[in-house]
């Protein structure tokens with residue numbers, strides 16, 4: 084077994100074991116924390132496809148996280164008030180069914196990624212960072228000033244959305260659901276990065292001229308990556324809304340984009356399980372240091388600096404050593 | 413049939429000009445490449461050879477002039493479209509995915525040669541057709557044993573060989589090669605000379621090269637570029653005998 088595969092397996096088992104033990108010991112809070120790790124990791128898995136494989140430094144992924152969150156929030160709020168979203172030209176009602184909410188979250192964030200990606204991918208480097216940031220902030224200010232869905236105060240989901248056959252209010256069942264989705268998305272991203280698309284996308288990150296010279300257009304690859312990436316982060320947003328039973332414009336803020344990027348960098352850019360390791364480390368640090376100091380973000384900042392300067396592969400890179408990039412063996 | 417094909421013009425450049433500020437890098441250049449030939453483009457450093465290759469390949473836009481590939485005007489197509497149309501290019505400064513393995517770089521070429529959007533789902537390294545094409549190309553340039561090396565770990569000369577291998581995987585109709593021998597050493601050059609001599613029957617080669625021994629061994633025709641202008645085109649013996657060329661270019665070499 085490759086060393087990285089071993090580490091990924093240990094991470095997966097650890098992520099499963101913690102909430103199971105907590106469940107046995109009736110420690111609901113720990114289950115909730117583990118669920119948060121899973122959901123934030125999922126948001127990072129989305130970003131990692133664009134950032135790690137595609138080299139697209141997006142500071143706008145909060146946009147997709149927020150769209151997913153609001154898809155859940157808006158559908159649920161209409162279902163709670165029995166007030167249809169629209170009646171004409173056809174009737175659309177709210178829903179509390181998770182599969183429907185997820186589908187909407189995925190489709191909506193994919194479409195927004197297609198539109199914003201089509202524009203922003205015409206630029207590169209710092210301009211790309213700035214334009215994705217700007218798109219994200221547009222959504223942020225829009226939700227703040229949009230009174231229909233709570234504006235600045237956000238929206239509450241009084242009863243957690245439902246999934247057929249499960250009691251989603253039971254923390255361990257909700258955890259299981261999120262965990263399965265994370266595994267499915269990790270599998271999808273692993274397949275994508277080993278495919279011809281992944282090979283070409285990864286090559287385009289390293290040397291765009293080379294990819295053009297073999298007759299492949301990098302722009303299309305990147306747009307595809309950006310759309311899938313946005314869709315995954317959007318799904319994470321919908322789950323996050325259900326975890327907190329609350330959505331607010333903060334989900335759209337650049338601060339959220341930065342945090343998602345922190346998970347990826349801490350855990351290891353372009354490493355399949357990087358975001359999982361990163362999100363786990365982030366939550367552990369938050370829990371451990373929050374009690375010690377109000378300024379735990381300073382320590383986080385210092386850690387981030389160390390990772391960026393000395394451990395480019397993040398936590399996974401530190402443990403597993405260098406990889407060839409893109410997961411092609 | 414073969415006789416007819418021998419004289420067919422596959423690539424034609426008409427009146428191409430390109431200036432960088434006051435510098436005329438290409439000055440009304442016209443040249444062509446016929447089926448089955450090696451057409452060498454020689455000239456002193458800074459003459460504009462690479463600039464010309466870039467314009468033919470579509471990565472640099474000319475100020476004026478046209479590029480015709482197999483009877484089609486491709487002047488307004490970009491580098492991607494021209495690669496798909498059958499132009500295979502090697503770069504003077506190796507342009508490869510350095511973190512990837514040698515095999516992955518060759519597979520990328522084979523993937524591009526399919527001329528469709530790369531698949532999203534099937535593991536590409538297990539695609540036996542692509543792998544066979546890539547390994548074949550690596551074998552031909554002598555890089556077979558290095559297939560699983562990281563490209564960044566190759567020597568300078570090996571990277572040059574990989575450039576050629578990637579171009580081979582494209583199965584292009586026309587090769588544009590910018591100094592493929594540079595840094596190869598005597599032995600490596602000799603192998604490549606033999607290889608290119610056979611390759612030209614598959615697709616003609618526009619060859620930019622500083623190694624005059626290789627040029628005079630390989631070329632069916634030679635064009636001499638000086639200050640962006642073609643000052644002479646002819647067979648190797650005509651070029652050797654050309655007084656203007658000797659003065660402008662070859663003369664310097666004789667004195668070394």
Ligand SMILES: Nc1ncnc2c1ncn2[C@@H]1O[C@H](COP(=O)(O)OP(=O)(O)OP(=O)(O)O)[C@@H](O)[C@H]1O
Pocket residue numbers: 432435437455456457458459460461462463464504
């Ligand atoms: N993008 C550019 N901007 C400005 N000047 C350029 C640019 N590219 C090339 N030049 C100049 O154009 C001239 C021709 O350069 P080019 O690289 O084509 O020469 P070359 O014949 O390939 O030389 P060498 O034998 O050294 O490879 C040089 O003087 C070079 O400095």
Ligand SMILES: [Mg+2]
Pocket residue numbers: 461462463504590
């Ligand atoms: Mg040159």
